[in-house]
Amino acid sequence: MIDELERLWGERRSRRAFYPDPIDRATLTKLFAAAQHAPSWCNVQPWRVAITEPPKTVALADSIIAAAKSGLPHSEVPFPLDYPTPYKELRVACGVALYKAMGIARDDKAGRYDAWLRNYAFFGAPHVAIVSCDRRLGPYVYVDVGVWLGYLVTAAASLGIDTCPMASVAAYPDRLRAELPIAETDVILFGIALGRADLAGPANACRTTREPVEANVTFCS
Numbered sequence: 001m002i003d004e005l006e007r008l009w010g011e012r013r014s015r016r017a018f019y020p021d022p023i024d025r026a027t028l029t030k031l032f033a034a035a036q037h038a039p040s041w042c043n044v045q046p047w048r049v050a051i052t053e054p055p056k057t058v059a060l061a062d063s064i065i066a067a068a069k070s071g072l073p074h075s076e077v078p079f080p081l082d083y084p085t086p087y088k089e090l091r092v093a094c095g096v097a098l099y100k101a102m103g104i105a106r107d108d109k110a111g112r113y114d115a116w117l118r119n120y121a122f123f124g125a126p127h128v129a130i131v132s133c134d135r136r137l138g139p140y141v142y143v144d145v146g147v148w149l150g151y152l153v154t155a156a157a158s159l160g161i162d163t164c165p166m167a168s169v170a171a172y173p174d175r176l177r178a179e180l181p182i183a184e185t186d187v188i189l190f191g192i193a194l195g196r197a198d199l200a201g202p203a204n205a206c207r208t209t210r211e212p213v214e215a216n217v218t219f220c221s
Contacts, residue, residue, distance in 0.1 A: 008157045015162040016098075016118070017201020018125040018193065022054050023161060028127070028194075034155035040144035046133040047148045050180040051194075054126055061128075063175045064120040073171030076135075076187045077142075086215075094208050101206035115203075119168040123203070125193035130169065130176055132186035145189060152192070162197035165190055 028051065040046060052060055073079075083091050104111040122128045131149070133141050149165060156163045169176070169191035176188055197204055 005154070008154055012153060012157045013162075013197075013204070013207070014164040015193075015197035015201075016123045016164055016203035016206070017198040018123055018162065018195035019198050020054070020124060020126055021196065022126040023195065025053070027159065027161070031152070031155055031159055031161060035148055035152040038144070038148040038151040040147070041141065044137065044141065044144070046137055046141040047145045048132045048134070048183070048186055049129050050132075050182060051129045052127055052180075056179075057122065057126055057128055060176075060179050061121045063179055064169060064172050065117060067172040067175045068117060068120050071172075074173070075167070075170045076173050077170070077189060079167065079171070090211075097208055098203065098206045101204075102202045119166060120172075122166075122169070122191070122193040123164060123201075124198070125164070125195040127194040128166075128169070129192040129194060130180055130182065130188065131190050131192065132182055132188045134183075134185055135187040136185060142189065149190075149192075156194065160196075161194055164193040166193060 032049065032051075036045070038045075038047075099106070099112070099115070102111075102115060104115060118124075131145065133145050153163050153165065167190050170188050173188045176182060182188065
């Protein structure tokens, strides 16, 4: 069983180009039902998810793109302003790999701007899931939502559904709240693009690396 899980984890990629064809409601329900098995502190199951289907996905994308073009981002959970070593180097390497795959040079400002805007078009995916949790529970439940996300992307990979978890869309919470049923007591955390990947899309040639286990895990005896 661990071999099959490791295969899924090893093959899974964050995809950034999708076919527009929607996934049927029954399959989406199966996916999110599987993720419901994720553990959480005191079993509170804090994740709340609003999932778009066409044509709502395009309408939401249009709204957020307009916001991105006209205003500064203001996520409800602050994004990091600084990445100290070793995180800075990993972040830079990720960006370099992505822009290289897309053929966008470092000094190509127009190309980089267009690539940035594609985040808010959800990379053409037919569905986007906007994930939030009750702010009254405090930040510790973000851990639970992170565990749930791991279950979700693994289950998606097993069903042949491609995903891209996205912090970027959380940068315009007002537009999300105007378009989706998100409770005022919730804090918006991130989005997830869902669909079938267009493997011919240049961004989908991007590959990132993983550090050896010793970089993250210390055994104490």
